[in-house]
Amino acid sequence: MPYLRLAAVALMVAAPLFGQVPPAYPEKLLHAPTPVPDRVILTWNGDTATTQAVTWRTDTSVLAGLGQIAEATDGPSFDPLAAKPGAVGPGVREFVAVTEKLVTKLNEAHYHNVTFTGLKPNTKYVYRVGSGANWSGWHQFRTQSDMPAPVGFIYVGDSQDSLKRHWSRLIRQAYSDMPNANFLLHAGDLISTPDNDAQWGEWHAAAGWVNASVPSIASPGNHEYGTAPKTPAEQKVDAVAALGGGGTITEPRKRPSVLTSHWRAQFALPENGPPGLEETCYFIDVQGVRMICLNSMEKVAEQTDWLEKTLRMNPNRWTIVTFHVPMYSLTADRQRADADKAIRKYWRPLFDKYAVDLVLQGHDHTYARSGLMRGDNLLNGGNYDQRGAVYVVSVSGPKLYKLNTQPWMAASAEQKQFYQLVRVDGGVLKFEARTADGELFDEFELRKQTNGRSVLVEKGELADERNGDRLTTREGWFAVGGIALLVAGMFAGRWLLGRRPG
Numbered sequence: 001m002p003y004l005r006l007a008a009v010a011l012m013v014a015a016p017l018f019g020q021v022p023p024a025y026p027e028k029l030l031h032a033p034t035p036v037p038d039r040v041i042l043t044w045n046g047d048t049a050t051t052q053a054v055t056w057r058t059d060t061s062v063l064a065g066l067g068q069i070a071e072a073t074d075g076p077s078f079d080p081l082a083a084k085p086g087a088v089g090p091g092v093r094e095f096v097a098v099t100e101k102l103v104t105k106l107n108e109a110h111y112h113n114v115t116f117t118g119l120k121p122n123t124k125y126v127y128r129v130g131s132g133a134n135w136s137g138w139h140q141f142r143t144q145s146d147m148p149a150p151v152g153f154i155y156v157g158d159s160q161d162s163l164k165r166h167w168s169r170l171i172r173q174a175y176s177d178m179p180n181a182n183f184l185l186h187a188g189d190l191i192s193t194p195d196n197d198a199q200w201g202e203w204h205a206a207a208g209w210v211n212a213s214v215p216s217i218a219s220p221g222n223h224e225y226g227t228a229p230k231t232p233a234e235q236k237v238d239a240v241a242a243l244g245g246g247g248t249i250t251e252p253r254k255r256p257s258v259l260t261s262h263w264r265a266q267f268a269l270p271e272n273g274p275p276g277l278e279e280t281c282y283f284i285d286v287q288g289v290r291m292i293c294l295n296s297m298e299k300v301a302e303q304t305d306w307l308e309k310t311l312r313m314n315p316n317r318w319t320i321v322t323f324h325v326p327m328y329s330l331t332a333d334r335q336r337a338d339a340d341k342a343i344r345k346y347w348r349p350l351f352d353k354y355a356v357d358l359v360l361q362g363h364d365h366t367y368a369r370s371g372l373m374r375g376d377n378l379l380n381g382g383n384y385d386q387r388g389a390v391y392v393v394s395v396s397g398p399k400l401y402k403l404n405t406q407p408w409m410a411a412s413a414e415q416k417q418f419y420q421l422v423r424v425d426g427g428v429l430k431f432e433a434r435t436a437d438g439e440l441f442d443e444f445e446l447r448k449q450t451n452g453r454s455v456l457v458e459k460g461e462l463a464d465e466r467n468g469d470r471l472t473t474r475e476g477w478f479a480v481g482g483i484a485l486l487v488a489g490m491f492a493g494r495w496l497l498g499r500r501p502g
Contacts, residue, residue, distance in 0.1 A: 031201035033059040033109040037129050037136045039204040040212040044183075045268045045279075048286050049121035049146040052215070053268035055113045056129045056136065065097035065112030066131050072124040072140055079126075079138065093118075097129075102265045104197040111265040121146040139212040144182065148288030148317065148426075154181050155322075155420040156396035157362035158189035160223060163202035166398040166417070170436045171207045174419035177438060181214050182286055187362035187394070188221025188296075188324030194260035195226055218267060219293045220280050221324035221362060225257040257298070274299070274306045283310050289424055290316040296325040300342045307347060311354035317448065318424055319356045326361040326393045327351075330368050330412075331404045348375070355452055356389045357429065358422075365401040367433065368393050368412040369442055372456050387453055390446065394418045394433065410458065411442040429454075 037056040045053045054067060070078040070092040078091050097112035112129065119125065122145040126138045154174045159167045175181070184207075191199040204211065264279050273281035273295075280295040281303055292310060294303055311319065325339045327348060351359065352374045374388035396417055403414035417436040422429065427448040433441045443462060446454040457465075 027198040028106055031198050032107055033057050035059055035062050035132075035134045037065075037112075037134070039201070039266060040129060040136055040139065040209075041204065041266065042141060042212060042215040043268045044215055044217070044284055045115060045270050046117070048144040048215075048284060050119050050143065051115055051117050052119060052125070052127075052141060052143065053113065053115045054127065054129060054212075055111060055266050055268050057109050057111050057266070058134075060101065060108050060110050062110055062112075062131055062134070063099070064131060065099055065110075065114070065129060067095045067097060067114030067116065067127060067129045068092050069095070069116045069119075069125055069127040071120075072126045100265055102261055104195060104262075106197040113268045115268065119143050122149075136212070139209070141213055141215070145287050150423070150425040151182050151287045151289050152178055152180065152421065152423045153183045153185055154178055155185040155187065155360050155392075155394070155422055157187050157394035157418070158221065158223075158365060158397050158399065159186070159203065159206075160189045160192050160397040161399040162397065163191070163199065163206050166436075167203075167396060168206035170396055170417050170419055171210070173436065173438050174421070174434075175207075175210050175214070177419075177434065178421050183215045183217055184210075185291075185322060185360065186216060186218040187322050187360055188219050189223040189362055189397075190218065190221070192223055192399075193226075194224050195262065197262070200262050200266070216267070217284060217291060217293060217322075218269070219322050219324055220259060220263060220295060220297055222297055224260050224263055225297055226260060227257060259297075269293075274302055277303065281306070285316060288316050289318045289320060290314045292319065292321045294321060294323040294347065296323040296339060296343055300339070301346050304346045304350070308350050308354075311350055311356070314354070317427075318358075318429060319354070320358045320360065320422075321351065321356050321389075322360040324361065325363050326391070327359060328370065328373075328391055328393075328406075328408060330364040330366050330393055330406070330409075331401070351389050355387075357446060357454060358431070359389050359391045360420075361391070361393045362395065364393050365395045365397075365399055366393070366403040366412070366414045367395065367416065367418050367441070368403070368406075368409045369433070369444075370408050371410045371458075372454070373408065386456070390431075390444070390456065392420070392431075392433075394420060410444075413441060416441070 035058055037058055039057040041055055043053045043055065044051070056065070058065065095114045095116060097114045099110050099112050102109050102111055114129065116127065121143055124140060124142045126140050128136045128138045130136055156171065156174070190203055193199055259280065267279060269279040270282035270284060271278040272283060277295050277299060281293060283290055283292045285291070292307070294307065325343060327340070327343055329340050370391040372386055372388040373391055396419055398417060400415050403412055405412055418433050418441065421432045421434065429446040430443070431445070432443045435441055443459045445457040445462060447457060448454050
């Protein structure tokens with residue numbers, strides 16, 4: 001037997017030399033749905049303190065899905081062992097899923113969505129999804145507080161390409177740096193080809209069970225949009241032209257762009273935005289922070305009235321906005337693009353008027369971060385009044401562009417993958433940008449004042465503060481040591497005097 005094993009190993013080593021490389025496993029099989037739930041992901045479509053949405057995928061043999069939830073315990077008491085498949089304990093509640101079919105070039109699947117309601121704020125829950133004998137494992141999450149409380153989240157720009165090969169290590173490193181994150185924030189271009197199910201499969205697999213434990217907030221990018229299919233009337237025109245010998249005609253006008261069908265099938269996001277932009281333009285309140293997701297890919301002007309109302313009626317201390325195409329692009333040619341100009345025209349005045357704190361974006365495949373900006377002052381290197389929002393553009397995937405350094409950039413980099421850790425605690429917002437290997441690249445703090453404005457503390461100033469604290473501590477210990485030596489000397493002197501012969 002040892003000889004047979006050695007022979008098998010020798011054949012495996014020699015096979016590539018003779019051109020016998022094992023073929024790639026077919027995508028159709030690799031990403032095929034089964035009756036067992038996969039692509040399980042948490043999102044929010046309601047109150048973050050009392051509800052939690054979850055979506056998952058199965059094959060089309062599963063006609064209905066279920067979600068089961070219970071308060072977490074220190075053991076399996078919520079789910080006593082039972083012979084009957086799917087049996088659960090008395091503390092488990094069951095919810096029936098909404099199911100929809102999604103047909104792609106690769107497969108057909110059912111996507112199931114449940115929104116757990118009636119939950120307690122700031123409480124840890126366990127849940128699973130499935131039906132019959134086929135269930136996911138029990139996942140765990142914590143609801144948000146219904147009062148202001150510390151918030152931490154992970155923000156990433158375009159993941160887009162080589163998701164399995166290169167993005168997976170980044171998102172896992174980010175989670176390891178913030179395992180108790182309240183949510184993950186994706187600023188568009190999650191994949192490269194909107195309706196490519198294999199890419200969506202790699203995106204889900206890269207984060208894996210993290211998606212089932214930490215809710216995601218997502219804003220669509222241009223790569224979530226594709227060309228709209230031709231209408232029956234247009235197809236008829238093409239058919240008539242072909243029969244007449246002219247072949248299939250090419251329409252001179254640009255076809256409209258439409259959101260991928262994957263988006264609403266796999267993400268259950270709020271529908272509190274403008275009509276026609278459901279689950280792509282919305283807001284979510286999380287423990288004293290208002291998160292506003294805008295859709296920079298369509299109907300930019302139509303979002304303005306809704307945005308102003310959402311900002312004006314915001315009861316939270318902090319306001320963070322995210323969208324894909326940046327307000328201030330990192331390349332000179334994109335600064336003049338129609339989308340960029342429209343965003344600056346319609347949205348920037350409202351950001352200034354209502355004192356937005358932080359704007360998180362993607363699209364340009366490099367990293368850049370501003371100081372406090374109002375209007376276009378810094379674009380020309382001018383001075384300004386130290387008010388406004390901090391604008392960040394970032395990229396998390398391996399598709400990287402060359403940076404065109406501009407005066408408004410307080411920090412910038414190219415040819416690096418980034419993730420960002422954002423923490424809000426009371427009147428302080430802390431921001432860290434880290435590279436794929438976990439190294440700190442950029443950081444700043446916003447410190448909220450009593451008048452509602454924020455003071456920006458840059459990376460160098462933070463380092464000086466930390467060094468100053470250490471210096472103060474060191475000097476303090478020297479002082480204590482000096483006093484101790486002085487006291488010891490006094491006692492020693494008295495002792496010696498006491499021993500002097502009288």
